[in-house]
Amino acid sequence: MKWDLEGIRNESQKFDESALFYDKYRPSYPKELIDSIISISGIREDAKILEIGAGSGKATELFVNRGYNLTCIELGEKLAQKGIEKFKDTGQVEYIVGRFEEVDGLDKDYDLAISAQSFHWVQKPLGYKKIADALRPNSYCALFWNKYINDESPISNELAEICKEYGVLYMLKYKELLEASQREKAEIEESSYFKNIRFLEYPWQQEQTLEDFINFLNTGNGYIGMKEERKNELKEKLSNMFAKNEDKITRNFNCILYIFQNI
Numbered sequence: 712m713k714w715d716l717e718g719i720r721n722e723s724q725k726f727d728e729s730a731l732f733y734d735k736y737r738p739s740y741p742k743e744l745i746d747s748i749i750s751i752s753g754i755r756e757d758a759k760i761l762e763i764g765a766g767s768g769k770a771t772e773l774f775v776n777r778g779y780n781l782t783c784i785e786l787g788e789k790l791a792q793k794g795i796e797k798f799k800d801t802g803q804v805e806y807i808v809g810r811f812e813e814v815d816g817l818d819k820d821y822d823l824a825i826s827a828q829s830f831h832w833v834q835k836p837l838g839y840k841k842i843a844d845a846l847r848p849n850s851y852c853a854l855f856w857n858k859y860i861n862d863e864s865p866i867s868n869e870l871a872e873i874c875k876e877y878g879v880l881y882m883l884k885y886k887e888l889l890e891a892s893q894r895e896k897a898e899i900e901e902s903s904y905f906k907n908i909r910f911l912e913y914p915w916q917q918e919q920t921l922e923d924f925i926n927f928l929n930t931g932n933g934y935i936g937m938k939e940e941r942k943n944e945l946k947e948k949l950s951n952m953f954a955k956n957e958d959k960i961t962r963n964f965n966c967i968l969y970i971f972q973n974i
Contacts, residue, residue, distance in 0.1 A: 727787030729935050734767035734793050736926040738857055740827065741913040744966050745773045748825070751909070751970050752851035754779070758822035761845055763811045763838075764829025768794035768804070770855075774825070775803050782821070784811045812837050817845040824852040831856075836902045843904035846973040852905070853970045858883055860914075860963040869952055870960065877945045879933040888965060899971055908971040918961050921953040 754760070756778055765771050765783035767790045774781060780803045785791040791806045798804035807814055812834050824842050826833070842852050861871040861882040874880035883891070892910055899908050919927070925946065928934040934942070953960065 727789045729930055730767060730787065730789040730793050732926060732929040733790065734769070734797075736923070737766075737769055737828075737930050738917060738927075738964065739769055740773060740855065740857065741915050741966050742773075744855060744911075744913045744968055745777070747911060747913075747968065748823070748851075748853045748855075748970060749777070752823050752853070754823050754851075759820060761817065761821040761824045761842075763824065763826040763842075764832060765794060765806070765827075766790045766829065768797050770825065770827035771798065771804060775801055779803065781805070782807065782817075784809065784814055786810050812841060817841070819844070819847055821845050822847060822850050824850075826852075826854050828856050830854045835898065839899070839902035839904050843902075843973055848973060850973050851970055852973065853968060855966060855968040858888055858965045858967055860885065860888070860965050862963050866952075866956055866960055867963070873945070873948050873952065877933070877937070877941065879928050879931060879937070879945065885965075888967070892967060896969060899969060904974060905971040906974055908969065911968045911970070913966040913968070915964050915966065916961050917964065918959055920959055921950055924949065924953075924960070924962075 758779060760774055760779050760781045762771055762774075762781050762783045765781075765785045766787070768775075768783070771781055771783055771794060775798060783791070783794060783804060783806045785794065785806060785808060788808055791808045794804070795806050824846055830838065846852065859880055859882045861867045861884050863884060867882070871882040874882060896908055896910055899905060934945075937945070
């Protein structure tokens with residue numbers, strides 16, 4: 712696969728321009744997910760964690776709160792600055808501003824690598840090799856994402872159609888999620904750097920108002936780069952949909968985890 716690295720940098724810049732929205736309105740991750748990563752990896756209290764694509768620290772804080780130290784790699788300067796400010800008093804977090812594939816000096820120094828909602832931006836298979844080189848032997852990597860689920864209810868179908876029409880959010884039916892997970896797991900296996908690959912799921916829900924949902928969309932590239940006229944069209948359609956549902960909807964998420972061991 713040929714990677715458009717300049718295009719990826721441009722897309723990352725869009726995220727960076729929305730740093731304040733990203734930190735406030737992007738969802739966090741289930742407690743059970745973090746429990747599983749810690750339990751499966753067996754990391755000690757003094758473990759060193761490498762986080763790839765840390766953003767403003769949405770996942771970072773879940774490990775900081777448990778006492779771990781993290782080195783965070785983040786390309787977006789504004790997102791990184793948000794994270795630096797957030798964790799400056801903890802003494803547990805170091806940020807490196809740059810693209811993971813281009814950062815040096817990480818060799819065999821980490822007990823766990825994590826990446827939340829971001830590893831699809833990393834060039835493959837180079838990214839897998841960089842992780843393998845950064846981890847101590849037999850250490851673990853955990854890649855996880857909140858996937859947006861279409862449960863095929865009337866509300867969910869309508870929201871999925873609107874979002875697809877405007878290219879702002881892709882909601883997966885559960886069958887599609889499982890099919891995609893098989894392809895992603897195969898990609899990890901084919902890299903030949905890892906063993907004991909596991910796929911785990913953590914379903915959860917969140918109630919949102921129209922304002923909540925628009926603010927959430929403002930953390931995604933499709934919406935950030937949209938012309939104002941088209942944004943207004945989208946807002947009107949969403950407003951009509953929310954009005955039919957007493958101005959609130961319940962969104963379904965499935966947080967998925969790939970966790971695997973360095974050879």
